[in-house]
Amino acid sequence: MKDKQRFIDDxxxxxxxxxxxxxxxxxxxxxxxxxxxxxxxxxPLRHAFADSASVVVANWxxxxxxxxxxxxxxxxxxxxxxxxxxxxGPTEGAVKTQVNSGAVRWDVCDGEMYSSYRLGKEGVLxxxxxxxxxxxxxxxxxxxDFGLANYTYSYVIGFDAKKFGKNPPKSWADFWDVKxxxxxxxxxxxxxxxxxxxxxxxxxxxxxxxxxxVDRALRKIEELMPHVVTHWSTGAESQQLLRDxxxxxxxMWHTRAELVKQDTGGAIDWTFxxxxxxxxxxxxxxxxxxxxxxAMKFIAYALRPEVQAKLMEVYNMGPVDSKANxxxxxxxxxxxxxxxxxxxxxxxxxxLWYADHYSETLDRYLAxxxx
Amino acid sequence: xxxxxxxxxxxxxxxxxGYLLPTLGVLGWSLSLPKVGLQNYATILDSAAIQTVIxxxxxxxxxxxxxxVAIAYLIAFRWRFASARGRLxxxxxxxxxFWLSMLIRAFAxxxxxxxxxxxxxxxxxxxxxDEPLALVRNELGALIGMVHFMVPYxxxxxxxxxxxxxxxxxxxxxxxxxxxxQTLREVFLPLTLPGVAAASATVFVxxxxxxxxxxxxxxxxxxxLAESIYIQMFQLSNWGLGAALSIVLMAMVAVCAVVFGKLxxxxxxxxxxx
Numbered sequence: 001m002k003d004k005q006r007f008i009d010d011x012x013x014x015x016x017x018x019x020x021x022x023x024x025x026x027x028x029x030x031x032x033x034x035x036x037x038x039x040x041x042x043x044p045l046r047h048a049f050a051d052s053a054s055v056v057v058a059n060w061x062x063x064x065x066x067x068x069x070x071x072x073x074x075x076x077x078x079x080x081x082x083x084x085x086x087x088x089g090p091t092e093g094a095v096k097t098q099v100n101s102g103a104v105r106w107d108v109c110d111g112e113m114y115s116s117y118r119l120g121k122e123g124v125l126x127x128x129x130x131x132x133x134x135x136x137x138x139x140x141x142x143x144x145d146f147g148l149a150n151y152t153y154s155y156v157i158g159f160d161a162k163k164f165g166k167n168p169p170k171s172w173a174d175f176w177d178v179k180x181x182x183x184x185x186x187x188x189x190x191x192x193x194x195x196x197x198x199x200x201x202x203x204x205x206x207x208x209x210x211x212x213x214v215d216r217a218l219r220k221i222e223e224l225m226p227h228v229v230t231h232w233s234t235g236a237e238s239q240q241l242l243r244d245x246x247x248x249x250x251x252m253w254h255t256r257a258e259l260v261k262q263d264t265g266g267a268i269d270w271t272f273x274x275x276x277x278x279x280x281x282x283x284x285x286x287x288x289x290x291x292x293x294x295a296m297k298f299i300a301y302a303l304r305p306e307v308q309a310k311l312m313e314v315y316n317m318g319p320v321d322s323k324a325n326x327x328x329x330x331x332x333x334x335x336x337x338x339x340x341x342x343x344x345x346x347x348x349x350x351x352l353w354y355a356d357h358y359s360e361t362l363d364r365y366l367a368x369x370x371x
Numbered sequence: 372x373x374x375x376x377x378x379x380x381x382x383x384x385x386x387x388x389g390y391l392l393p394t395l396g397v398l399g400w401s402l403s404l405p406k407v408g409l410q411n412y413a414t415i416l417d418s419a420a421i422q423t424v425i426x427x428x429x430x431x432x433x434x435x436x437x438x439x440v441a442i443a444y445l446i447a448f449r450w451r452f453a454s455a456r457g458r459l460x461x462x463x464x465x466x467x468x469f470w471l472s473m474l475i476r477a478f479a480x481x482x483x484x485x486x487x488x489x490x491x492x493x494x495x496x497x498x499x500x501d502e503p504l505a506l507v508r509n510e511l512g513a514l515i516g517m518v519h520f521m522v523p524y525x526x527x528x529x530x531x532x533x534x535x536x537x538x539x540x541x542x543x544x545x546x547x548x549x550x551x552x553q554t555l556r557e558v559f560l561p562l563t564l565p566g567v568a569a570a571s572a573t574v575f576v577x578x579x580x581x582x583x584x585x586x587x588x589x590x591x592x593x594x595x596l597a598e599s600i601y602i603q604m605f606q607l608s609n610w611g612l613g614a615a616l617s618i619v620l621m622a623m624v625a626v627c628a629v630v631f632g633k634l635x636x637x638x639x640x641x642x643x644x645x
Binding site: 092093094096184190230231246359363366367 | 418419420423424485486487508590591592593594602604605606607608609610
């Protein structure tokens with residue numbers, strides 16, 4: 001159970017979807033093993049995994065592991081450090097366990113932006129050294145003491161183009177309108193962006209979204225519940241639901257939307273109109289094995305515009321700076337969440353709000369969709 | 372002789388190191404995170420959301436137990452009166468699911484039961500229903516998956532219990548004029564009741580901790596206690612509450628075990644006559 005799978009974990013082929021869903025449980029299993037190892041104080045384990053001449057970057061597994069390996073392949077030549085990708089998932093719980101038990105295994109984590117605020121406040125992260133990391137390279141996304149944007153992604157509307165091709169949905173109001181656009185819906189399970197979509201559908205202007213009116217958002221979600229087949233928890237699932245016609249419209253990551261569009265030869269289409277765009281984040285756990293300096297070296301490297309462009313080329317993860325956009329082919333610019341044209345159509349997620357309200361809101365949200 | 376007693380030492384040692392100490396650690400977390408006190412247990416008592424999950428867990432587990440044991444009883448009954456060849460065949464089919472990953476089984480059910488799956492397409496093709504039935508991604512889906520998972524666990528204790536029923540008792544019953552139905556009701560069934568109790572306890576306790584099957588087939592609409600613990604621990608890094616929920620789950624299992632022990636005796640679990 002997902003578990004939880006995040007945006008970054010994309011599969012390319014249908015066949016991979018089942019295997020990939022398997023990573024969910026493997027990941028949970030890894031986390032459990034790790035908690036147990038940490039609880040038993042097995043600090044020396046980390047030395048088997050990483051020595052000081054390597055940097056371990058944690059992400060969410062699946063295809064995101066080779067994606068990072070490919071995109072950051074030049075890091076070794078640039079720094080002399082070996083790059084290792086660990087796909088076991090830097091959830092808040094996992095990071096806290098490692099730091100508090102003194103068995104830190106990760107140098108840099110690709111996590112949730114709100115987690116970086118929360119963990120920073122709890123004192124388990126190393127501050128980012130902005131004399132090494134050039135924050136002027138970030139044009140879009142959060143920059144704060146304990147984390148900074150590393151790539152971007154969007155929650156877009158994917159839809160059945162055979163049904164709605166002549167008059168495609170353009171907003172979350174359309175997404176909620178089951179009379180005008182009949183058929184079932186699917187949304188992301190872990191709440192992110194759902195509250196924003198609901199409020200936009202309910203007529204809240206985009207510039208007045210925050211602080212989020214949770215009661216109103218949950219009421220609006222409740223209204224749609226009879227039409228929601230399921231809340232997907234893996235990106236592959238969101239693709240499958242649209243491809244197999246189980247839903248006529250889905251809220252999904254732009255990477256998945258593009259994949260299912262290609263898979264179906266355009267029978268499924270999607271749009272950046274009214275989409276919710278969000279940055280992911282780099283953060284560094286306290287007492288990371290390779291040392292803070294090496295972690296900063298990696299972050300500085302990963303921010304280079306040509307490396308950002310590479311990440312977009314390899315797995316369609318959007319650059320954090322619009323300057324990297326000009327390095328992309330026209331085809332990739334079309335699906336880049338932070339190209340100036342696309343950014344103008346979308347609404348930005350405010351992760352500071354999530355940092356303060358995630359726990360209590362998630363409880364209420366899960367109770368609603370679980371009821 | 373005493374030296375041989377040492378040979379069983381690894382088992383209690385494993386239980387102490389592998390179960391007892393970590394469990395005490397979890398209990399400690401539930402009483403000390405984020406601060407010392409009973410506030411996590413107070414949250415459980417206060418939160419309507421958590422109580423919904425607990426009741427749902429109990430409800431799904433109870434239904435799973437009743438349905439699985441009923442199906443298993445029929446299978447075991449057929450086995451009891453089958454030829455040697457028939458017995459082998461039944462044993463094979465009971466054991467076969469153990470070789471398949473829980474995940475694969477859950478996905479297979481998803482493929483069969485979803486809106487455009489085989490079951491719904493057949494029903495609609497036959498004209499029995501007009502639009503697809505919601506068979507999966509809800510509590511029903513979770514229930515179907517869990518029953519399928521649990522039936523083999525229920526069959527095994529029933530087999531052992533039915534094997535112990537002496538044929539001569541059944542013959543005696545019929546020679547005293549009882550019909551087949553009366554023999555079944557008044558001789559066979561009471562003799563196998565301890566097996567039914569053992570099967571029920573096994574299934575119920577296993578069901579309480581189910582995670583993958585309800586998570587996949589429930590479509591997020593049938594979250595059970597195990598999933599809530601995962602969410603508190605890993606999504607919200609709220610260890611105190613997660614630990615308290617784990618203790619509640621463990622207490623539920625302990626209560627079941629004690630009740631079962633009182634009713635039929637622990638010996639049933641090991642196949643001995645109590």
